Structures are given as C-alpha cells and as structure tokens.
Amino acid sequence: MAGIAQEPVPSPPRGRLVRAILKDGSEPDPRFTLANERTFLAWIRTSLALLAGGLALEAFAADLFPDVIRLSATVALLSCASLLATLAGFRWLKIERALRWKRPLPLSLMAPLLACIGAFGSLSLLTVLILEAWKV
C-alpha cells in the first residue's frame, strides 16, 4: 500500500531503572515524551547560558564592576544555573509521570522564578552601573 501505514510492534522491555522511576501508568504518545524531552533540554540550555554568563563575568569583566559586585553576580549566576538544572530534571520527571498517568500537567514555577531572578539581577547591575557612572 502506498502512503504511510502504522503497524503495531511489541514494545521492547524497559530497563530496571526506568521501571523504578516510571512505574505504573500507560505508555504515553511518543510525541509527547519527545516534546517533554525538548522542553527539558531548553531549560538545560538556559541553565548552561547562565553558567556561561557567570564564567564570562568572572573571566572578562574584571574592569567593568568592583570585585565584590562581580563576585556576587558570578555566584548568583552559578547558583541559578545549578538550581535551574536541578529543577529541570525534577520537572521532566513530573511531566513524564503525569503523561503516563493521564493527569493534568504540573504548574511550572520555574518560568516566573527565572523571570524574577532575571529582572532583579538586571536591575541590580543596572543600578551599580549607573552609580559608578554617577561617581565619575
């Protein structure tokens, strides 16, 4: 037959670790699983961007900010990167379980949290820059 046909194929056996993490429920649509995986990766890339920002701030902005401010911003960025990567892992798991159990998806607290952190960090650095310029 021409065209695309779907033929059922028996699922391969799951590993012990996967069965322990994702027990019960039914297999979700693979497209949803892959979409969940891509969302997780997007959060991980955001975390890596924060990590790169922290590293770049420490490496290349020695003359731009006072040492205390630079170190504080670097620590804040690296902490946020770590927190975001951890939360992304938990969120991936929660969504995967919700998909398996056909439950509503959990509310994401990461987006508003990240927005608040970003706004607060940007405003703080902007204030420091303005104060530095005011002194000069």
Place this chain on the structure above:
Amino acid sequence: MKATAPTPHQDLLTSSTGPLHHDDGVQPERTVLSWNRTGVSLLLIALLTTRWLDDHAVSALSAAALALFAAAWTFSVQPAATGVRLLVSMSTVLPQPRRMCGP
C-alpha cells in the same frame, strides 16, 4: 491519459483542513537537533573554562574535560537512543517509492 483515484497520501497533501504531512518523522529530528544545541552549549562552556588554564590548570582542565565528555555523550549516545526508541515505539512504516509520472 487515464485518471487514477487519489491515494490516502495524496489526500493528506491536498486537504485544506488536514495536516500537510505526518509529524512522525519530524519529532525525532527536532529532538536530535535540540540535543545537538545542548552539546554546542556544553562545548562553549568547555571553551570558556580554558580561560583559567594559566592560573588554575587542574581545575580548569577538569571542568573542560567534564564539559567535553558531556558534549560528546550528548552528540553520540542520546540522539541515537532517541531515534531508536522512537522508531521502535512509533513503528512507522515508510511509504513505498511510487512513480510520480506515468510511463
């Protein structure tokens, strides 16, 4: 010229309300691309850590090696696993090649 009845595949392509194509093939590709972007980000991190090679050689090399290992794993293992898992679970049978024009 003899007119032929439209096949289900043609219906999908010409329907104004239905999908233009099945999404089966695009999902794994998008996921693999997403893994690749993550790998590139890890490579960038590895590059950045080399900034401290002069002052903190051991720490910088360890961090760079870790990031490179993660990037290599991302580029090789995960896309392959995703593709295989998807192929098995979606069990898509690709269409047979057809003649577009008559003889």
